[in-house]
Amino acid sequence: MLTGKQKRFLRAEAHNLSPIFQVGKGGVNDNMIKQITEALEVRELIKISILQNCEQDKDEVAKLLSKGAKAELVQVIGHTIVLYKESRENKKIELPKAKK
Incomplete structure (x- = not known):
């Protein structure tokens, strides 16, 4: 489970990314x-x-994709979903540490 601080960090990281998948x-x-x-x-x-021609609700699509890929849902903004999953082999993103 991601903390608010980690989600903010990931949203900032995702800002410049382009969508690589489309749900139609x-x-x-x-x-x-x-x-x-x-x-x-x-x-x-x-x-x-x-x-636009996707018949499912965007929140439903986000839930299905995050559950199916076992990933964290970072954000749903407009018609764009941002997903994060820590890589086992190619770890690139260093998340801010959660406070204890």
């Missing part, structure tokens, strides 16, 4: 979740855009 009319499927999981392993932080 077909909605969320297993193949998409598999590809997003692989992309998260390489990049740790990704943006996903939801197209």
Whole structure:
């Protein structure tokens, strides 16, 4: 679970990223979740855009993707979702430490 400080940090990191996946009319499927999981392993932080013709609610799409990829939902802003998952092999992002 991410703290507020960590989420703010990740939102700032994601600001300059471009969406690398699009959720369209077909909605969320297993193949998409598999590809997003692989992309998260390489990049740790990704943006996903939801197209206008997507029939599912954006919050529902965000929940399905984060649960399916076992990732943290950082933000849903407009029609864009930001997901984070710590990489096992290519750790790039150093999160601020949570206070105890």
